[in-house]
Amino acid sequence: MREDGFIGRIEWAVAGRALPGQRVSGDRGVVLDAGGDSVLFAVLDGLGHGAPAADAADRAAQVLADNRAEPLDVLMVLCHRAMADTRGAAVSLALFEAGDTVRWLGVGNVESRVLTLGPGGLTVRATVLLTAGIVGYRLPQNLQPQTIPVRPGDLLLMATDGIVPESADGIDLSRSTAEITAEILARHAKDTDDALVLAARHRGGTATPP
Template identity: 35%
Template sequence: MQVGMAVRALNDDPHCGDVCRYWRQGHTMTLCIADGLGHGLYAERAAQAAVDYVGRHLTAPLEDIFAGCDQALHRTRGVAMGLAIVDEAAEALSYAGIGNPRAIVVGKRIFRLRNDYGVVGSGYRALSTETVSFRPGDLVILATDGVAETVDVSAYSLAERSNVQDLANRILRDWRRETDDAAVLVGRREGGHRGSVV
């Protein structure tokens, strides 16, 4: 699986409150995006604490990762967070999110995955998980709310989607909101139809 990431701080501040990371373990890939509340150093610290926690608990179920992260971030500003786990052997992607990250799966159809209300670090009422098919060639796009919710992935040609780093850069350039930090993470399973939409 190939991954590309693009991040931009508000006003090019040296501290960015939006962070993305990914980890591979065997046939499983974990993708995470975290948006620390507000901007600047303390938002960055909260987001970094979130991805650090995820990185130390990769084998736990999604529900346990979010619950543990919520406890670990109590003394921070807290974050909005989206977490996707790709099981390449099962050709499946499982996702959960708290707050307002964007999560899109692009294959033969486009799926926009849902999030639950709350803030990781100050509590949430429920966590819903979704599992969708994720076959060779499919794309997953995670973004913070510094990127418009109305990203039109179908506007990008197959050639433009073939390089995940270029696609992450293009989405950030084309859909970034100028009033916030922003981060985009794009993952694509190698082979297949390269995320073609019918």
């Protein structure tokens, strides 16, 4: 599964695949126009794999689509309620806001980080603080979104645990987000799990390319 596009000033792409031998994946990437020049991104990793994992992730994806304007902590609670009779999922949410900031919140083991290009090369500007738990089964009591500044060219990467973590040095920011996600999936997807990676880049300005 591969998708890519632009929403306003944000270029994005998602690449994923099911565990070899399975017809469906329990990993989902969600991209939503949240209004007011904001874009909501989510990566959902249904517990396990196959149809039960996909059902959990699909329920959370629908909740996000129906309630995209809600605060991140509220969205996490709504996902938790919707998945109460499923296996549950790891969920990471990231909201690109109009004021050149990203707000994010994660429960479970979906890794999220922002990469930036500085004088010394590519570095990790920030990594989401993940909270232990399973959305739909055991939600942490204190859900506290973090806010970080971003600038044009910064890259948000979100990946399920079916992707082997890669150092920042292995990523070429001159390539499109579609190329970046495709390469990460091809090089770093595990053979023992579903795998999905989402990339979003702050392009500056407000116009969507034709």
